[in-house]
Structure formats: C-alpha cells, structure tokens
Amino acid sequence: DDRGMRMVRVIAKCAEHAKEPLLIRYPWLISRYPSRAPSNNGVSFVDGKEDIAVERQSTGNDRCVYWLKRFPTLFEPCKESSRYLKDLPPTAVIICFHNEAWSVLLRTVHSVLDRSPEHLIQEIILVDDFSDMPHLKRQLEDYMMNYPKVRIIRANKREGLIRARLLGAAAAKAPVLTYLDSHCECTEGWLEPLLDRIARDPTTVVCPVIDVIDDTTLEYHWRDSSGVNVGGFDWNLQFNWHAVPERERKRHKNPAEPVWSPTMAGGLFSIDRAFFERIGTYDSGFDIWGGENLELSFKTWMCGGTLEIVPCSHVGHIFRKRSPYKWRNGVNVLKRNSIRLSEVWLDEYAKYYYQRIGHDKGNYGDISERKTLRKKLGCKSFKWYLDNVYPELFIPGEAVASGCFVRTYSCAQIVALRRVVCETKAAGHGTTVRNLGEGGNTCLDSPARKADLHKPCGLYPCHRQGGNQIRQVTSGMCIDSSGKIEDLHQPVSMYPCHRQGGNQSTILGNINQDCLSQYWMLSKTGEIRRDESCLDYSGSDVILYPCHGSKGNQQWIYNPQTNHIRHGSSDKCLAITESKQQLVMEECSPNALRQRWSFENYDPSKL
Numbered sequence: 001d002d003r004g005m006r007m008v009r010v011i012a013k014c015a016e017h018a019k020e021p022l023l024i025r026y027p028w029l030i031s032r033y034p035s036r037a038p039s040n041n042g043v044s045f046v047d048g049k050e051d052i053a054v055e056r057q058s059t060g061n062d063r064c065v066y067w068l069k070r071f072p073t074l075f076e077p078c079k080e081s082s083r084y085l086k087d088l089p090p091t092a093v094i095i096c097f098h099n100e101a102w103s104v105l106l107r108t109v110h111s112v113l114d115r116s117p118e119h120l121i122q123e124i125i126l127v128d129d130f131s132d133m134p135h136l137k138r139q140l141e142d143y144m145m146n147y148p149k150v151r152i153i154r155a156n157k158r159e160g161l162i163r164a165r166l167l168g169a170a171a172a173k174a175p176v177l178t179y180l181d182s183h184c185e186c187t188e189g190w191l192e193p194l195l196d197r198i199a200r201d202p203t204t205v206v207c208p209v210i211d212v213i214d215d216t217t218l219e220y221h222w223r224d225s226s227g228v229n230v231g232g233f234d235w236n237l238q239f240n241w242h243a244v245p246e247r248e249r250k251r252h253k254n255p256a257e258p259v260w261s262p263t264m265a266g267g268l269f270s271i272d273r274a275f276f277e278r279i280g281t282y283d284s285g286f287d288i289w290g291g292e293n294l295e296l297s298f299k300t301w302m303c304g305g306t307l308e309i310v311p312c313s314h315v316g317h318i319f320r321k322r323s324p325y326k327w328r329n330g331v332n333v334l335k336r337n338s339i340r341l342s343e344v345w346l347d348e349y350a351k352y353y354y355q356r357i358g359h360d361k362g363n364y365g366d367i368s369e370r371k372t373l374r375k376k377l378g379c380k381s382f383k384w385y386l387d388n389v390y391p392e393l394f395i396p397g398e399a400v401a402s403g404c405f406v407r408t409y410s411c412a413q414i415v416a417l418r419r420v421v422c423e424t425k426a427a428g429h430g431t432t433v434r435n436l437g438e439g440g441n442t443c444l445d446s447p448a449r450k451a452d453l454h455k456p457c458g459l460y461p462c463h464r465q466g467g468n469q470i471r472q473v474t475s476g477m478c479i480d481s482s483g484k485i486e487d488l489h490q491p492v493s494m495y496p497c498h499r500q501g502g503n504q505s506t507i508l509g510n511i512n513q514d515c516l517s518q519y520w521m522l523s524k525t526g527e528i529r530r531d532e533s534c535l536d537y538s539g540s541d542v543i544l545y546p547c548h549g550s551k552g553n554q555q556w557i558y559n560p561q562t563n564h565i566r567h568g569s570s571d572k573c574l575a576i577t578e579s580k581q582q583l584v585m586e587e588c589s590p591n592a593l594r595q596r597w598s599f600e601n602y603d604p605s606k607l
Contacts, residue, residue: 169276205307211223222314228309257311285366287336352397526551558597
C-alpha cells in the first residue's frame, strides 16, 4: 500500500547516507516487498519475529534511524470516526532545532509526513537556531527539496528556543500552529484529535500524550490511557507531572476524553494562531528556554482559554541527558525568566518563589508591555487560577508552620546519604522542626530534591535558619533527606553536620542552590512537606514520598504542650535513636526527650 511504499522510500533515502548496509527487521515489509530484500541500495529486510525495524549503522557523525514500529492499537473510543469533525483546520508544524542529530531530525519530520492526513499538514517549518554542524546546512536543504511542504528558515544569530519558535510562528500561514521538538516521533492518528479540539473551540490549547523514546536504543515506549498525567508546578516554578485529579476523572464518561491540565510541558502542543497572537505569544524577553511553558499555561487559563491533554493523541519524545544550548556566562537564564513570569502573572503569590531565591531579583528587564497586555485582555487573577484550575497545589501561606530559605551556617555536601552545611547567608524567616533532647540542637533536614524522594531523611545540627530543618531538642542533630526522586522510598536517617562547606558550588544569585531546596511546611491536614514531597511512614522507615493528600501514612499530629509529633495511622511518635544517627517511630512516652520536637514559626490559628 501507499504507506508501505513511503516507508521503503524513506529507508532507501536513509541508506544513501549510510556507510554500511542497513539491516531492517520488519516481516510484513518483506512479505509485501520481497524484491527489496535484499536490495542494491544497501537496505536488507531480514525475516524475524520482531515487529520492529531498526537501522543503526554509521552515517559519519550519526546513525540513520527510522523506526518503523507497529504501535499498539488505540483503544476503541479513539477509533470512532464520528468522534472528530469532518472539516478540520490545517496546521503548520513548527520544529526548532540547534545542532540536532541527522537521523533524529529526519525521524521527526518523516513521522509527521507519514502519519498525518496530507490535507491537514499545510506546511512543516524547520527553524534552524544557528546550528554549526555541516549536515544541517546544504545536506539538509538538498534532502528536504524532495518534500515540498517542508520549509527551512534560519536564524542569523543564536536566538534560543523561545525566540526561534516566534520566528516559526511569524513565517507560518496556517490557521493552527503545532509545535514539536526536533527529537520526536508522531504516531498514527496523532493529529486529528488535536485539531478537532481547536476546531470546536479556538481558545483551547491542546497537548498530546508524551511517550518516551529511549535515548540509547531509540525504542518507543507507549503510554496507555491509564498512564495519562496532567501538568503542574511547584513554588520553585518547576514543571512537574501529576495523576489526573479525582474531580477531573469524575467529569468524564470514558478515558478517551481530553482532560484539563493546569500546565503543559511546553515542547509539544497545538494552538489556534489567532488566539496565540491575542494572548501575546511568548514573552520575547525570555531567553533561551525555561518558564515559557508556565507563562503560556497561566495566561491560557487566566485569559479565557482552556488547556487540555488529549489521550487519543500520542507523540514520542527523546528526553536527552544534556541540552545542546549554550548558556550565557554570569546569567541565570531560568531564574531571570521565572522572575519575569512572577512579576506579570503571579500577583501576591510571587512571594513564595522569591523566598526560594533569597528575594534576589536582579535585573529582569522591562515588563511594562507584558503587564499592559494582561490588563488589556482583562485576565483573571492568579488566585482565581489556583482556586479553579489547580486547587490541589499546596499554598505555603496556608501552612500551620512554614519556612523560607535563610542560611547563616552551612548546609551540606552529599556523601552517600549525608550532607554537610553550606556557608551562605540570606535574610528572612525560617521554620525548623527541632528535637528538644540534649539541648535542642537536632533538626529534621532535607533539600527534598526529586532525586532524593524515597530515600532517608537525615538529622543535622540545627542552623536556626528555618528552611529544611525539624529540630530534635536534646541531641544537636537534624533530620535530613535530599528529596530527590531516586531517593524516594528510602529510610530517613540522622547525621551530624561537619559544617565545612563541601562540594556545593552551584550558586543561584548569591544563594547556594542546595540551600534553596531546604524548606519544611506543616499543613492544616497534618502533612510535613517540602513542596510536593511529604514525610511518610508505612510501618518500617520514615521516608519522603510524593504527597497524595489522603492523610493515612502522611498524617502527623503535633502537640505543642507535650512537643510530640504523633503519626496518625500508627499512633506512634517520631523520635531519634540514642546514637542520634537515625529517625525512628516509637510508642509515645511523655518522659522520652528523644520524642520531643519544636516547630519554629508555629501558628496554631491556621489549624
């Protein structure tokens, strides 16, 4: 059929650049095109049980890989022809790249051409953000001459992803813009569900389900309907994924229906061009990349639109270990972008981000034009957004006890699960949870980075700067856990701080980045949390675990009279061992000093 012949032509074209014959494992292509196995153009179809085609031979500085994988069949509701409008608007697919691998870029482009209805692709615009690799110059132009719908535009200086996308939007003629990263693979049926939502309501911004392409093997990992997540963020203004909230699940009759998402990841989405222009496209004052996804998410919701994840649309994405972008020396681009975002869109809630950067705003440029745009559009407040779009987000100001990043001593270098204290100063208030035994110098301490989730929290000497510490009054030790995702589910332990600085050399403004992540809050519902990570006890070790909001293992009850922190479901009390090295749970005892804790900045009126 036509699709099979297109695949054969693509493989043949790919083979022109290969130094060795290509080995293609794909039985149904062999059966349909036996004359091509093997062929004189370097392509060999080899019979086998695998339903995957892989070519991995060298093409000089890259591998020529076009992945002809037979994807899982979409679940039935997505295949209903009556599900989508007949007259869908065509789109311009905008793909920005900088020094992208040859095969990866071709894989992205060909998956769009081969797996999209031809009449719905008006143009594919490749925006070269000042690449300097030879294969992205004349070689790319010669190759794409065979595909009339593909246009290449080139920046005459390094613009960064955000401004490169604006170049693509300015060049596009189609009524809908679809942005893809340059290391993607579109699946069959990916486009129609996105365009259908925009055709029904031009103020709807839509994102596909993002599947993972292994960055080593290039294998495509399909995410089924039960694995669909929605976007969120934390008060460091970092994007994160969450399960679809129960309130949103109840709104739908079947899993094929689009779900509302508070934020988008930002790399893959479709948007009506007129709506995009009306809400001000991207902030051109943003540099390189970072924060633009949250800005577009916030103003979509606040200025009259809707943001959705569409389960019937799947696009694979290679999550690279490093970025090809070169960052300007002496400028923290993400911080600067996030400050611009906060100043324009976060209203009174911007203070929670500023606490995390030590209120060091620096020079973030002129934002008067962006503020004028928001006023002109009559956009809703950020409080409205939090109340109506993202009520699941924990608000630090509602905590019974909360802290900001104040460091007069040091917080710590990671040695195995230990941390040493970093020498950095900042003004502000802090919250510690202090154990009252042996002089009250032991505190719960954890930077709570995603990589440390599931790993032990530790105990360190209290630095009296709030942030990450819960103090054990008698021991001079602090509970500490780094809070990274790879550390979730691991026991929380106690370690002494040696206060020698160590290897924490990454500086954000004038604040040490590791110190910025040290922050504890006690919620109204009894969670001891660091943004989206909560202290959790299931019967063995005390760990950090993603907050689930269901109390249970994450409910802690603080008694300011006895200074006990009692675990709700087990009725045991938080304590430290005699060696001061570990955090443990014990039967509550009024005379046990090791079970006595204090919160600084504790305000029971918020209960």
